[in-house]
Amino acid sequence: MKNTYYHQLLENNKDWVQAKIENNPSYFEELSKGQKPPVLWIGCADSRVPANQITGTLPGEIFVHRNIANMVVHTDMNMLSVLDYAVNHLKVKHVIVCGHYGCGGVQAAMQNKSLGLINKWIRNIKEVYKDNYTELKKIPDDRKRFDRLVELNVIAQVYDLAKTSIVQQAWKDDTGLEIHGWVYGLNDGLIKDLRVSMDSAAHLDDIFTLDLD
DSSP, X not given: OOOOHHHHHHHHHHHHHHHHHXXXXXXXXXXXXXXXXXXXXXXXXXXXXXXXXXXXXXXXXEEEEEETTOOOOTTOHHHHHHHHHHHHTSOOSEEEEEEETTOHHHHHHTSOOOOTTHHHHHHHHHHHHHHTHHHHHTOOXXXXXXXXXXXXXXXXXXXXXXXXXXXXXXXXXXXXXXXXXXXXXTTTOOEEEOOOOBSSGXXXXXXXXXXXX
């Protein structure tokens, strides 16, 4: 059978397994016993932004959810299920929303081109653009405006995380949960902390603070 990239992936897997076993013969036995990651990562589906590699962590250390443009959408049952499992069952201590400069989803939201089904998803980013239009309009450089929308989108998603009953219940129960916003640079490999961390609902408008009693 012709050697294809598909088959090379399988060969790579075998090499990876062998390397792990040579370094630690019980590696997979230990890994199979369960997971207790301290972090939930909500990131972009872009193939250039792998959570473990860019943070220097190993399998089992980060619980990962990825979608186009690292969105926290209140009707997305996939994301909410992952969040619920991570917070209430895995007992993660940190939820990180990580975007990246050069994000195609954010770039698409800055344009008027119709992209079919994707239109429904990036409409959420267009709302972020609209809400921050005055600030963005003042940035004359297209690239810098694009980069800033990437940052503003991450910040908006952190706030949307804080508005969920899952996160607010964890704060009410004093579990020590913190949420954060980061942006990864494709051009230099560095992560920028946007300093939008929260450990309570204190930063939310009262209308978004849920009565959980």
